[in-house]
Amino acid sequence: MTEHEHYEAVVVGAGPGGAAAAATLAQHGVETLVLERGADAGSKNVSGGLIYAEESAPYTIDQLFPGFREGAAERPVDEYYIHNIAGEKVETFDLHDIHHHDTEWCDAVLRRKMDSWLAERVHEMTRETGGGLLTGVRANGLLREGGKIVGVTFDELDPITADVIIAADGVNSELARDAGLMDWEEPEDWFQGVKAVVDMPPEAINERFDVADDEGVAHLFSGDLFEGVRGGGFLYTNEDSLSIGTVFHLDSLSVERAEPHELLDSLLTHPLLAQWFQGEYHEREYAAKLVPDSKKVAHPSPHRGRLLLVGDAAGQMQAQGPIIKGMNHAVTAGGLAAEAFAEAKSRGNEEAAGTLYQQKLESEGVMDQLRPTRYRATRFLSESDAVNSIGSSLLDSAVGTAGIKLFDGLLEKSFNSPFVLGMIPDTKLSYVTVPTRIAEVLGDPVYDENDVEPPALDDRIGDLTYDVDDPHIEVLDNSFEASGTAVTACPVSAKDFGGGCYREETVETNGHEEKKVSLDTQPCVECGTCAVVADTHWEHPSGGKGVEFKQG
């Protein structure tokens, strides 16, 4: 047997889940090593930008890291609205109740700043246990002995063994896949989010959003501005910038062959946003990420042997209707995983950590939030095509319209019910048709003119920072049938655009023409979309290589 370097705990990934796990482990005196593949913690991480602290949660980020809100977050978000849009007509609902339901606080965040702040503290805490935090190291798989998981292998370091391995390595977790716990198969299991961070001086934010220095606001957008693709948009206020993005069901995005960057532009250029831009637009950063739909993929048993999955890696991303909560669940899961190991260790049975972790996720109610039983119960019926077409025609009828008018107040109320939102089916009806009808019937037109020009895709790519390495993604089948969807679905590719990752090419072989797909990983933002929609062998770049987000 080869002798490997050993730690009691190895945590892979220094996002909020990994940070929470490492901090909790350190509090229990567990020798903990944290490994992060970014050149700096946060340089690989993207999120829409709201982190919640739930009253009922056993762990919150500011409990684990005192001073978090002052040091790492942007503005607290107190107000929350959703805009139902049909053409230029808009009907706005106040989502105050659902936003504040079980919410202790909610802050907008930018991940580069947040995660690097966390990493500094994690390093201090874990160093005292005999471990620490290393950046620029990519975990590439699990180390097994006699079929059992005993450690982690890396691009940059020799394998390391551990009594517990906490994989908080994000939505494209290579460890979760190596263990056979997650896969990249079904587009319907995923959302894809793209985001622009837009410059805006603090005074302008205060004035245009009618907030004070330490106040912020969130706006959601749904309706007919996204070419019928199921999903919506968001806008959050940071200290001196806005996070504006769109989130779509990946299956819908694929089928419609929609271009994510164009859908984002439809939102950015909608007249409703003119009141906030006032003709000025400077984009700091364009980013993208996959979002697991926890209703479908949150792993009910996220552990195997010594490996425990935390956060996105375990599919723990809750889409509560239009509100997406992920980081808070990652923090809770990280804390619970660490606690489970500490408890198992004090009982002298480290092997029990996984089972304990699973029990804790259930007893703390995390699992029920992530995979509501009522969604499972109603999904079959409400997502079937027949029901949807009936629903659509009903809405278009006079009766439907009267219903919307009559129930105006009730609609806003039902948007604010976590119970109803947990049942919302993933169909065009709920994402597009209903909001559109709401706006058509109830909405007031917006007359502002929005003439901002978001940058073209090649400029967005050009503005990102890359340290290009050897290709980390390989297209296994380059026929258009197998991998052509990536040309449109990839957020840094587009049809008839040669400077992106995926390009459609017509190749002449033996006299007949064939459509093929070629890949250049140079502009890759590592979102993982093509791993799902194309036939690829997908890995992350080595430590410190690839894209480096400055905002995140």
Place this chain on the structure above:
Amino acid sequence: MPEIDPTEHDIAELGPKIKDIDDEQELEEMLAMEKGGEGRAPVITLIEDRLEKVGGEDEDADPSEADLTDMTIADIANMIRDVEDIEVLRDILEREKEGKDRKGAKSQLEKKINNLEEDDEDREEVEYVPPEEKHPDLKHPTADKLYVEGTVDGEYRDMWVYCETQQGELLDVSREMLGKTRELMDGYNDDYDEDEDVIAVLIGDGVDDLTEECLAYGADRVVYHDDEQLTRFQHAPYTEIFCHMCRDWEADWRDYHEPRYTVFPATNNGRDLSALVQGELDSGLASDCSGLYIESADISNPAKTGRPGETKTFEKILHMKRPDFSGFEYSTILCIDKPHRDFHPQGASVIPGSFEIPEAEPEPEGEVVEHDLDLPEEWFQTTVTEYDQLDEGVDLTGHDVIVAMGRGIDRVDPTKGIELGLELTDQFEDAGFGLSRGVITASYEFGGHVEQYITEERQIGESGQVVEPELYIAAGISGAVQHKVGMDESDTIVAINTDPEADIRDFSDYFIEGDLFEVLPRLTEALAEGKLGAAIAEASDD
């Protein structure tokens, strides 16, 4: 009552809480409560551990009175750490012998007493037993080596540099090493008021032509062995010749035993030679170094000093820095004599590119010595029957003109596009042919005759080569920023593109809106007739 009742808490919760309790009394009470309650073993251990820690902090046992039977061996070791009085220690030792008489405790005490006694008396040297006598059951290959005698207190001088050559030229790393060793020996001669040299060693066929160059890059003396049998690197003759040079007592220019330092390139051949030579000279080797410096070293390892507990300063030590764990850490390797055996030369191999190539001295001074030795046949039992030369790679920098092709070549036919680009390239006296990354990563199927040009080494841009020719012709390239950084320092940029909005237009001197399949043949033709300027002007006007 203690603040925390342990029986009401999980073990996991208690861990962090108990850390903050410093009151012994409180802990004792908690311990009693747990024992009276569930009596969970890990909790009891947890509290006891804490008690021990809290108790240990303010209670220093008096060594002369401590009750040894109550103490663990570790406790005793801790207790005597600061005791300097031999009498007290002897007393403790006696009491331990009368008491529990633990071997571990006694050895701790005896060791401490010995150390103190040694400090008092003159330190005695460890008795030297030659390894052959000490371990008669082991093989001792060193004893069979040709020159093993005389390796104690030998005379060592100079820094020897193996200058590797290839096809009649010095490798860059050889120049780098000469520059570095020159600098090192200049410092050395100043620091130690010595007059030692940089010796360049050349072995091969036709190397006599290179002696002057070695002097120019920093050598004081070149020793070379030129023989037509030495065309290709071979282990046996190269090693034998190098070692013979190092110990050539018949040579009249040297009167020392062996070189003080040797430096080799960490190339494939250099690595082989360095290991073989250092082994034969019975010394050590620090391989793959990236930094070298000479200074003294304070060493307290008794294997090197000969006297335990003593620190000795070794002068003139070559510090050899090498990357470990893929460069995450660095180690500094020292090669130091032992009391009964010298380890010289202190040898290193150096990673190419670690040091700068120095300016060559235009009129160098120095000695050139031809090494005189008959090469016996048995050194050439291995013959090289076949060899192949790897592609040198494509260097696009330094050309007057670069013709670069982009994804515009798929407008008609990628193969034809490449052909047109190559034809244009051929019209210039000194032109290189480059590609955008988009072409290299495409799935185009190229005809066999142009396929050889579609390689990554022709890529221009951020992840490829950066070129600054006098004339850069970009055909069918849109000019993404990743490409721009590889070429926008060119003197004159001519871009050909069907899209008048293409980014490249912003940083081109001439922009020809048109299809490269029409424009390139016209440029080629114009060049053939010597009228390029006119053709560009004409095409731009179209």
